[in-house]
Amino acid sequence: MTGAEALRAAIPRLWAAGVEDPVRDARILLAHVLRIGTDLLIRDLPNTLTAAQVAAFERAVDAREARQPVSQITGLRWFWSYPFLVTSDTLDPRPDTETLVIEALSARFDRMLDLGTGTGCILLTCLLETGRSTGIGGDSSEAALEVARQNALRLSVQDRAEFRRLDWTEPGWADGLGRFDLVVSNPPYIASAEMEGLAPEVRDWEPRQALTDGADGLTAYRAIAEGLPTLLASGGRVLLEIGPTQGQAVATLLGRVGLVDSRILPDLDGRDRVVAARAP
Known part of the structure; x- marks a missing residue:
């Protein structure tokens, strides 16, 4: 043949x-x-x-x-301009998430935190593009953290990236991390009622805990918002990827904890994709 x-x-x-x-x-x-x-x-x-x-x-x-995703079969997915290892323990990096990276790189930051890091694609891309910043990638999945560590090694940025187990459902999860110029996250934002409508590649093959909170899709944002006053340095920025109907709800949550200048940013298809705000 x-x-x-x-x-x-x-x-x-x-x-x-x-x-x-x-x-x-x-x-x-x-x-x-x-x-x-x-x-x-x-x-x-x-x-x-x-x-x-x-x-x-x-x-x-x-x-x-x-209907297993191609990236899981090949074990690789390109994001931005870098190759990332992908397994069934991580979300498949998507081009839409590059909207968040573009905004992250629009202003200087020295120290960043990536919550729900998965493959580490957001954190590592940002570190590679700046050449000087450092950051922490947190995830509740030890298997995902191991993939992120491997990606850091493969991309030769392991000296500037640290990975820790962090679970925003646990009390005090933000304690002891210090202050950051930039906090980013692509959390599980799909409501439980929306799961059946997803493509089989997503619904049946990607880690469920990285897709949905099993509720209204806003649980992670509530927890992250509560931790931000502890995490953000003065003037520090937060960038949160969202579902296309969640922008105003997430912006409201950030306003309630004292953040200012909230904006809702569209992706290349014109859909709401990222909520940005900053600490006073």
Whole structure:
């Protein structure tokens, strides 16, 4: 079987499974198996695959047919301009979250805190882009923290990034962390009633505790807001990723704890994506 024949067999299967872009995904999976970039795939399509490559591609297609995310199958996702390890213990970094990074980098910060860090993509990208800042990534999942530590090592920023177990559902979770110029978070904001409407790649494969609070989607914001007076330095900024209907509710929560200059920022599709505010 050649690479081209393998692709021709895989694409109809993925299409029938409801995969949104079966051609793209089949190409990514075959390139992953061949250990080349997708830009070089056309060069190798006429070549005969080894038995091991055929078997590996079949396993990858089976997984995608079951709607496992491509990033979990390949173990890698590009975010901003950096490659991040991804597992079933972390959210898949999404382009929408780059809205938060753009705003984070719009002003100087020396010390930042990333709550619910997951892969560490927000924290590590911000540190890499500044070249001087330091930060802490917190998560309640030890498995996610291990992925973030691996990403820090792979991106050679481990000397400026620290990862700790932090759970905003626990009393006193913000105590002892010190003050930060920047606090960021992409917390679980999907309401429990909305979970069934998610794509299978998200609903069935990503960690549920990173997606939803099992309630109205605002639980994490309430807890984070309560900790911010302890965490933010004078003039320090907070940036929180939100669902498209949550902007005003989250801005109100930040105002109640004394933060000022709240703004709701849109993503590239024009949907509300980030709430920004600062300490007086």
